[in-house]
Amino acid sequence: MKTAQRPYLQKTPLRRVTQVDIANELGVAVSTVQRALANSPRISQKTKRKVFHLAEKYGYKPNFIANAFARRKTNMIGTILGKYAINHMEVFAAIEQEANHRGYNVLLSITDFDEQSEHQKVMQMIDHSVDGLIIASANPRWSTYKELVESGLPIVFVTPFVDIPFAPAITYDREYANRIATEHLISLGHKLIAFVDTDSICFTDQSRSIRGYFDSMEQAGLSIDEKYIYYVKPSPNVLPGENRLIIYENGLKAGEYLFSLNPRPTGIVVEGDALAAGLIGSARKFNIRIPEDVSIVSSKAGRLLSQLTPRVTGVKEPHFQMGRLLAKRVIDIIENADSPVEQMSILKGELIIRESTRRVEQRREKREERKKN
């Protein structure tokens, strides 16, 4: 009949009631209370009722920390996002939603988008005993991560890379995006289509990504001229929350280059909202109208595009879907470490047609052609 003592009871007046309290009051064993609360079939309905009643009465809440301690499982998953991802908080919202749905909570950490701070945050998460990790890494220390993954820690990556040999990852299909963006312009009669992309060590699949553009052009029998391809250079000074590539200023520069070309492109495929915004800003300076003079389509569109004037056509990156999938993946791995896990998911975006693209004007088209010949 002897049960655990609670010598410090009076010291902590705000203490929540525990299983022990209920057990004591009911003159029953703690394990009985526990099983009742877990609705175990091994407990009689009568006992369960009594336990539930008391639990309700005293507002019993399981102690998350004690539970985590005893089970050696926190039901928390850590998420590491680079600062630049601030623009993609839908991803996080989706992660959280899916995770909550499956009984997990999410610890978020924003990194400075550099190796050191990323590594530090990851370690912090691990110290906090997260059950799994979602990492949006741009400067990955693969050696470290490889070790972690091999040590059994469930990690899912979201990266612009196409191949991560040792861990599951999710990525956005940039090749596909460039293809349908380009095809969209072609379908509107554009022939002189420029291409603006980022160029960085981060994006090693860049050569593959541009294939979407090349292929579409070739298939349509259109010639490709290198001078219509512009690679954004990383900008040295950026505000917090921006990355060095996809920022307004770089769009401005791209515009300055492209709008000075002769003949001028009639359509532009550009990566990302901010670059598109910069292009629009640049067009104004050149007194170029969009879409009357130039059509613009973004191959990696977020929420900004629909707030620009004109609203920009683009291939929408499926942030929400990404988030849900990320959460699903880690949790699947956590809960069944041996289950076969598809290594890489390549998510496709969807073309949303807005006001920045339109059919090439006959006049213009003819004029351009005459110039060529």
Added chain:
Amino acid sequence: MKTAQRPYLQKTPLRRVTQVDIANELGVAVSTVQRALANSPRISQKTKRKVFHLAEKYGYKPNFIANAFARRKTNMIGTILGKYAINHMEVFAAIEQEANHRGYNVLLSITDFDEQSEHQKVMQMIDHSVDGLIIASANPRWSTYKELVESGLPIVFVTPFVDIPFAPAITYDREYANRIATEHLISLGHKLIAFVDTDSICFTDQSRSIRGYFDSMEQAGLSIDEKYIYYVKPSPNVLPGENRLIIYENGLKAGEYLFSLNPRPTGIVVEGDALAAGLIGSARKFNIRIPEDVSIVSSKAGRLLSQLTPRVTGVKEPHFQMGRLLAKRVIDIIENADSPVEQMSILKGELIIRESTRRVEQRREKREERKKN
């Protein structure tokens, strides 16, 4: 000499080393190891060295969960943000930075911006034993929160309300923002200045907020005409991550109204990035040039403004400062529950002049005046 047994040692091969392991190997008490690790002055250098050495050798990491369990303190603070706050992730980044700096971690939860989901998320956080809470609430269930605060849980709010009687809060000074935005236009010679604001149960201090506009106008001897004041109505259907008031479409509507007025305002003070963006979109439809025909200034500016064309002048909401202050506040309360806590901080923004505002053209100004007389 007898120390704790580890019967399950072999069952968990990936187990991290514990203080007990070190104590055993050193033939010393656990508490000694503990004090050594805490660098207590009560331990001899020699012992400390031995302990540190072993800890290093075995890669000892304190077990966060066990620690939290024993101390009944998690060093985690929960943050509840409404979906709309997705645009303000700088706030979160700042919270995290400050919190980490002081040895805390941050649990984030995104709510659907309604009472129910907010309440649920708060409770979830509490179940997870956070030490304190930061709540960006727009539909606060004050009665619930009052209870929580009175029960001793450290909570800091960030709200558009000016008064929360029972808890510390941080808010953005909208009256001040409207004042300097209006004054900016006045200083550029504008006389016919329209005012676009939100109108909702959320924003009960609205009447106070508009005073910034009224006062400036009166001080400048300018007349105020109600028809130049436009209140945004909540939009029924919004995308995730948007709130019902400050969205592009509502800016469009505001523009449709204002740009049809006769005489047309030469300057507009508008709340928020999205409304400003909508105003610009609307201006295009009316073939109105910004800033040549109409100047626009936002009284609650975020990061979007500088990506619009033209880049919009605005009073920048100090997101980063807010975040740091929020974290500082909760932690101060957590660590010294009795310390006097300033109840409300009202943060002021800073005017950033960009391209959407300019001096009224003489011609135009004269014409408007003639019309009036």
Added chain:
DNA sequence: CTGTTAGCGCCTTCAG
């Protein structure tokens, strides 16, 4: 300066 001891709240195994 160091050791002993008794929990924190919950879970799990083993024994009825």
Added chain:
DNA sequence: CTGAAGGCGCTAACAG
């Protein structure tokens, strides 16, 4: 169907 007991890793009070 129920009970008893031990342990998770760390902390803190007390005793030298």
